[in-house]
Amino acid sequence: MLRLTRRSLWEHKRRLVSTIVAIVLGVAFMAGTFVLTDTLDRTFDDLFAEHNEDVDAQVQGDVIFSDPFLGDQRQLLEPGLVGEIAGVEGVTKVAPFAAAFGFGSTNRILDAEGEPIGAAQGPPTLLESWVEDPELTPYVVAEGRAPAADDEIVLNVAAAEDGELEVGDDVTVVTQLGRTIYSLVGLITFGTAESSAGAVSVELTLAEAQRIAGTGDKVQQIFAKAEDGVSQQELVDRIAPLLPPTAEVLTAEQAAAQISSDVQSGFEFFQIALQVFGGIALLVGIFVISNTFSILVAQRTRELALLRAVGASRGQVLGSVLLEAVLVGAVAAVLGLVAGMGLAKGVTALLEASGSDLPTTSLQLRPATVIISLVIGLGVTLIAAMIPAIRATRVPPLAALRDVAIDRSGASRLRIIGGVVVLLLGALNLSAAWTSDGDTDAIPTVGLGAVLVIIAAIVIGPVLAGPSVRTLGSGLPLLRGVTGRLATENAARSPKRTSATSSALLIGVALVGFITVFAASAKDSVTAEVERGFKGDFVIQSDAGALGPPSGFPSLVAEEAATVEGVDVLVGVGFGSARIRYPDEVEVTQRFVSIEPEGFEEVLSPRMVEGEVSKLTDGGIIVDDDRAEDHEVDVGDTITLTVVGGAALELEVQGISDDEQLLGNFAITRTDFAEAVPELLDIQVFGTVDDGADVDDVMAAVEEATAGTPSLEVLDRDGFIGDLADQITSFVTVIYALLVLSIIIALIGIANTLSLSINERTRELGLLRAVGMHRGQMRATIRWEAVLISVLGTLVGLALGLGLSYAMVQALEGFGLTKFVVPLGSLALITVFAALLGVLASLRPAHRASRLAILDAIATS
Amino acid sequence: MTSLTAAPPSDGTIAASARDAHKIYGSGDTEVRALDGVSVDFEDGRFTAIMGPSGSGKSTLMHCVAGLDDLTSGQVFIGGTDLTSLSDKALTKVRRDEVGFVFQSFNLIPTLSALENITLPMDLAGRRPDQAVLDSVIDTVGLRDRLSHRPSELSGGQQQRVAVARALAGQARIVFADEPTGNLDSRAGAEILGFIRRAVDEMGQTVVMVTHDPVAAGYADRVLFLADGKIVDEMADPTSKRVIDRMKALAG
Ligand SMILES: Nc1ncnc2c1ncn2[C@@H]1O[C@H](COP(=O)(O)OP(=O)(O)OP(=O)(O)O)[C@@H](O)[C@H]1O
Numbered sequence A: 001m002l003r004l005t006r007r008s009l010w011e012h013k014r015r016l017v018s019t020i021v022a023i024v025l026g027v028a029f030m031a032g033t034f035v036l037t038d039t040l041d042r043t044f045d046d047l048f049a050e051h052n053e054d055v056d057a058q059v060q061g062d063v064i065f066s067d068p069f070l071g072d073q074r075q076l077l078e079p080g081l082v083g084e085i086a087g088v089e090g091v092t093k094v095a096p097f098a099a100a101f102g103f104g105s106t107n108r109i110l111d112a113e114g115e116p117i118g119a120a121q122g123p124p125t126l127l128e129s130w131v132e133d134p135e136l137t138p139y140v141v142a143e144g145r146a147p148a149a150d151d152e153i154v155l156n157v158a159a160a161e162d163g164e165l166e167v168g169d170d171v172t173v174v175t176q177l178g179r180t181i182y183s184l185v186g187l188i189t190f191g192t193a194e195s196s197a198g199a200v201s202v203e204l205t206l207a208e209a210q211r212i213a214g215t216g217d218k219v220q221q222i223f224a225k226a227e228d229g230v231s232q233q234e235l236v237d238r239i240a241p242l243l244p245p246t247a248e249v250l251t252a253e254q255a256a257a258q259i260s261s262d263v264q265s266g267f268e269f270f271q272i273a274l275q276v277f278g279g280i281a282l283l284v285g286i287f288v289i290s291n292t293f294s295i296l297v298a299q300r301t302r303e304l305a306l307l308r309a310v311g312a313s314r315g316q317v318l319g320s321v322l323l324e325a326v327l328v329g330a331v332a333a334v335l336g337l338v339a340g341m342g343l344a345k346g347v348t349a350l351l352e353a354s355g356s357d358l359p360t361t362s363l364q365l366r367p368a369t370v371i372i373s374l375v376i377g378l379g380v381t382l383i384a385a386m387i388p389a390i391r392a393t394r395v396p397p398l399a400a401l402r403d404v405a406i407d408r409s410g411a412s413r414l415r416i417i418g419g420v421v422v423l424l425l426g427a428l429n430l431s432a433a434w435t436s437d438g439d440t441d442a443i444p445t446v447g448l449g450a451v452l453v454i455i456a457a458i459v460i461g462p463v464l465a466g467p468s469v470r471t472l473g474s475g476l477p478l479l480r481g482v483t484g485r486l487a488t489e490n491a492a493r494s495p496k497r498t499s500a501t502s503s504a505l506l507i508g509v510a511l512v513g514f515i516t517v518f519a520a521s522a523k524d525s526v527t528a529e530v531e532r533g534f535k536g537d538f539v540i541q542s543d544a545g546a547l548g549p550p551s552g553f554p555s556l557v558a559e560e561a562a563t564v565e566g567v568d569v570l571v572g573v574g575f576g577s578a579r580i581r582y583p584d585e586v587e588v589t590q591r592f593v594s595i596e597p598e599g600f601e602e603v604l605s606p607r608m609v610e611g612e613v614s615k616l617t618d619g620g621i622i623v624d625d626d627r628a629e630d631h632e633v634d635v636g637d638t639i640t641l642t643v644v645g646g647a648a649l650e651l652e653v654q655g656i657s658d659d660e661q662l663l664g665n666f667a668i669t670r671t672d673f674a675e676a677v678p679e680l681l682d683i684q685v686f687g688t689v690d691d692g693a694d695v696d697d698v699m700a701a702v703e704e705a706t707a708g709t710p711s712l713e714v715l716d717r718d719g720f721i722g723d724l725a726d727q728i729t730s731f732v733t734v735i736y737a738l739l740v741l742s743i744i745i746a747l748i749g750i751a752n753t754l755s756l757s758i759n760e761r762t763r764e765l766g767l768l769r770a771v772g773m774h775r776g777q778m779r780a781t782i783r784w785e786a787v788l789i790s791v792l793g794t795l796v797g798l799a800l801g802l803g804l805s806y807a808m809v810q811a812l813e814g815f816g817l818t819k820f821v822v823p824l825g826s827l828a829l830i831t832v833f834a835a836l837l838g839v840l841a842s843l844r845p846a847h848r849a850s851r852l853a854i855l856d857a858i859a860t861s
Numbered sequence B: 001m002t003s004l005t006a007a008p009p010s011d012g013t014i015a016a017s018a019r020d021a022h023k024i025y026g027s028g029d030t031e032v033r034a035l036d037g038v039s040v041d042f043e044d045g046r047f048t049a050i051m052g053p054s055g056s057g058k059s060t061l062m063h064c065v066a067g068l069d070d071l072t073s074g075q076v077f078i079g080g081t082d083l084t085s086l087s088d089k090a091l092t093k094v095r096r097d098e099v100g101f102v103f104q105s106f107n108l109i110p111t112l113s114a115l116e117n118i119t120l121p122m123d124l125a126g127r128r129p130d131q132a133v134l135d136s137v138i139d140t141v142g143l144r145d146r147l148s149h150r151p152s153e154l155s156g157g158q159q160q161r162v163a164v165a166r167a168l169a170g171q172a173r174i175v176f177a178d179e180p181t182g183n184l185d186s187r188a189g190a191e192i193l194g195f196i197r198r199a200v201d202e203m204g205q206t207v208v209m210v211t212h213d214p215v216a217a218g219y220a221d222r223v224l225f226l227a228d229g230k231i232v233d234e235m236a237d238p239t240s241k242r243v244i245d246r247m248k249a250l251a252g
């Protein structure tokens, strides 16, 4: 049996190579993600271990809430604590620490040309208080000296090089407090590295760091060092009793682990996304592999029957097919693992090239990664081969004596019933989209419905593939004569095979279609919403784009813009996160906006359920109607906001809004916000111009007046709306790029099926050539068959995607998705594209078919 | 035996011919001379049968003359065109427009109906079939009520009739048939041979047929005998009895 398996593998090596490619791609994606994650984990672990090398204990405030972009927000520490800790027995050194985190338009340092140093996205700028004691800081002064006065700073070597700054230069730093000029007195390295993982490190005096971070005289962290003979744990135990209940003390090890896991959780979304798309690719791979094995088994029916006739048991037949799958799967999984490591290497190289100065850690290949990759690669192949293998055991010995018939089955009753049942279940789940009332609860149900409908389509596929292909191809003979006719019949002749082949494409296309339609609807909805809500002439915002954290800028910008001649009304909208306590005592972390009630409605038209924006006073809050409903909030109730820095605001509910675009979940006054938080940042400033003033001129003047703040853009109405649309487009582009993998695998599947079918039809093709079909016609026949299969998969996929996005848009109506748009142009483009990809997939098989020796084909008769 | 003298076909009365045709498979010890210097003319409107023991090169000769295979050396002509110098494309065109084929089995495309199979070469050429000829061929082979059937829905004899109809309907210059009755019982075989004979007599069709069956050879105008890749004998106006006698003589 083993010899047979080997022989069979060898004979079909070319087919199996394409099968292997399908698994390799999927596994590579998965393994690559794991290796990359582990490598980055390791890198950060190393980095932060180094960071805290000589610190034995670290004191910090408790977490108030965790912002999805800015991470944990903590309570501050009283300055008196520093002296108390210094007095603890066994403590040799103490250092207080405060820092502000910069990206986008705030807390950035400008180079000689006035441009911010470092990318708008990516490694942040850290404005930190300088820790004097070399044992408590990872930084080493490489040139000049440490900052001694509040107008002195020190930069890391890489950042200074980047900004072409030298010791002795004046350097501008933009913070939410405005622009300050410092004198650069020294350069530092991070250990021996020129930067800390690509970050821009700016060292200031403690007082200056506190001023910028808005901590007053409080500090964020206190580092302590133990004398020899006192362990980290002992030190921590001695410090702990001194602390207020809102603070904690950690050993260096714990601290390093914590900070490193903080940073890593930032990568989590990225990781999950990659794994989801890798999973989709593998799913598509299952179809391709299963189809390949089915065809191989079908073609070997006679051989298998002969084996059975001469005494092989069912188990032996099953074993021989599965063994083949195991060998193929194992080879593919190993190759996939290797390719995955290559992929991870590529990404780290890319990261390095893009300037994030990560310490070089070799690729981390954990045993778990190896095991998971092998299990997935093997598992997928085995699952895919299982049905064909079982079918192989059902080959009766008598089949050896009969002519091998092509499997034309497809419409079994079980299949129809099963498909319809799954379809109904799916429809039932999808219907939740219509009954949902504006919350996210319906989304998982709708998603499940979507998956079920796709499964139903795949189950019923073979029943409908024949008639659908014939309908699709009905015009072909007129266009292409007998080649078109043959192509149609060939695509329709084994519905199971055609259906499985196009199903692989269907999955990817359904997702593409879903995203395309959904994005078009979202664009239109957003545009309509903005056109309704935004009455102004221009907007100032950060140009950092949609994919990064929302980026604020100092309120100074609004002040500067207000001085420009021709500007009429100007309102800044701020943005923050807070811990919210509802009247029903439920606590959540939520985002909120801060607004200027006066003038707000001259530029924007918010939808209110109760109360008026212009009547919002300090000490008041406007709550979104959905939140209000969930937590039974009424006007007059009290809501508590605990903001960054730990301040708690008790606010009276003064209105209920129905406008998450403009007023978010909660809106408070700018004055309240400014008092509560250290960093008053605007996310957008909306403005109108005086009657008769030219918008473009005013905008140019605004741009000029605010030029001192980096990464800002001033947009007019059209630009602002277009910008929102662009953000959606760039998001969709990323998803398209990730779906390409599964589409490539589906194409491999089409090419594979065609090649196998051609093997089966050798005689037929020979006969066609004998009676006068020339090579071009032969290629055209195969090409059109591929086009029909891919267009079938695409059309069904698009139809599903369209339906599903319709359901999703319904489900999300409460979130402002008020429009459903079918972008016919894009869908037509996708179909044409799929047809072209079908042509691409047919190239090799068509070439092979056209080169078949005619006599070989005839001689087998 | 005038046909053995080597002269290029000059007038329009020769449908196809071979000149000093050699076909050698393999080399050294495994060398097989499938054709070993064959020269032959097939005149217009005549029905030639080719006979000989298994492995004597009958099929090879037919394939080479019909443009399905190329010679190791020598020349073949169809209607004055030298096939040995043609590109694949031109050769395909010759097969499509000038040659009809009937094989022993698997003659039809399973996805096409009987009628579509009959008109296949013309469809490939993008040519409309001559309706009168098509009708007469279909009626001759008696397939009128089977035209929309797929090959799998036809008996072996009916399938061969469709194949014959395809070969005749395009009014090819010459039709080649390799054991067209080999898979049929004698009654169905006799029908097929009757159709071929009628096509020769009534339409002036040129036919070359490879056969092992002396009875089949009896339908032909002449019989060529092949052995070891050479033409060893020829008989005009054969009857099955004379063919049997001649075969005995050759074997002995
Ligand atoms: N592709 C090939 N490779 C090698 N030898 C071949 C090939 N095709 C045919 N031959 C050899 O050439 C010789 C002639 O074969 P051919 O098929 O023409 O014989 P035939 O007269 O048609 O026999 P049969 O009556 O059995 O059909 C045989 O010896 C055969 O083995």
Ligand SMILES: [Mg+2]
Pocket: B058, B059, B060
């Ligand atoms: Mg033969």
